Amino acid sequence: MNAKICFIGAGNMAKSLIGGLLASGYEAKNIIATDPSEEQRQALGSQFAIESFADNNEALMHADIVVLAVKPQILRNVCAEISSTVQAGSPLVLSIAAGIRTDDIDRWLGGNLPIVRTMPNTPALIQTGATGLFANARVNDEQKSQAEHIMRATGLTLWVDTEAKIDAVTALSGSGPAYYFLFMEAMENAAEKLGLDHKTAHLLTMQTALGAAKMVMESHQDCAQLRANVTSPNGTTQKAIEHFESKQLREIVEGAMTDAYQRAQELADELGGDA
Ligand SMILES: NC(=O)C1=CN([C@@H]2O[C@H](COP(=O)(O)OP(=O)(O)OC[C@H]3O[C@@H](n4cnc5c(N)ncnc54)[C@H](OP(=O)(O)O)[C@@H]3O)[C@@H](O)[C@H]2O)C=CC1
Ligand SMILES: O=C(O)[C@@H]1CCC=N1
The missing domain is CATH 3.40.50.720 (NAD(P)-binding Rossmann-like Domain)
Incomplete structure (x- = not known):
């Protein structure tokens, strides 16, 4: 071209x-x-x-x-x-x-x-x-x-195939990097509270995110299966996942993405139209 x-x-x-x-x-x-x-x-x-x-x-x-x-x-x-x-x-x-x-x-x-x-x-x-x-x-x-x-x-x-789906893409991958950065920030901060120094917490957080993303891309297993593979019965991960679920992590994510989607539509209404 x-x-x-x-x-x-x-x-x-x-x-x-x-x-x-x-x-x-x-x-x-x-x-x-x-x-x-x-x-x-x-x-x-x-x-x-x-x-x-x-x-x-x-x-x-x-x-x-x-x-x-x-x-x-x-x-x-x-x-x-x-x-x-x-x-x-x-x-x-x-x-x-x-x-x-x-x-x-x-x-x-x-x-x-x-x-x-x-x-x-x-x-x-x-x-x-x-x-x-x-x-x-x-x-x-x-x-x-x-x-x-x-x-x-x-x-x-x-x-x-529809323009509204671009607003959904915006809420997912357009804004999405910021969601992962926030989650990584939170993990780093929690690790420091558990006694790790900043550099160690940062390096382990980054490498874990990279490893998890590469596994999803390369392992041909879905996210739920990969999560199950980490989660030993009655082990540490199970405790952490139960905490996330009890705090409605899925609802929080859905709410955040719905807000982003609606903001894209509001931007169009505020800045577009004939006014
Ligand atoms: N950042 C992101 O994660 C994403 C952003 N977008 C979209 O991409 C677009 C650009 O965002 P981003 O690159 O982050 O923003 P930036 O502010 O970095 O880039 C916009 C550029 O446009 C220049 N500019 C201002 N006025 C004019 C003009 N009249 N004519 C030509 N250029 C002008 C600005 O110059 P100056 O700074 O001197 O004013 C600036 O360099 C936005 O519409 C955003 O919604 C889409 C996906 C992701
Ligand atoms: O926050 C925003 O409005 C832009 C669009 C997607 C990412 N950044």
């Missing part, structure tokens, strides 16, 4: 995607990015050797694919600013913004555009990302494979 990709906004997620594309052999001359910050633009040049622009419209002039990678709160204004250039060039539009619906993006950009809404996550930085994708009705098969190619450069990609 040698389409010219233009990233609008070059923050954390855009840089992860750019890094992944370059690492997978995508040519630097086919990637451009915009950012208002001079410092960010210089960093793009030195880190990735790609061309960058302060002016979104100037950058978009020759783009085949545009990736909207700004915060949801400013997406409407950015779309208004670039709508005539986008209408003139009719590129494939990818959005990574949380919550904001394809219909709103399409309307802000002037209408009738092929738009793929995606939800990546920060492990994209180390090519271990997970991304959900949803295509609106104007996206053709070639454009679907272009969108998938871009997001696959940073890890796993999965298509969903």
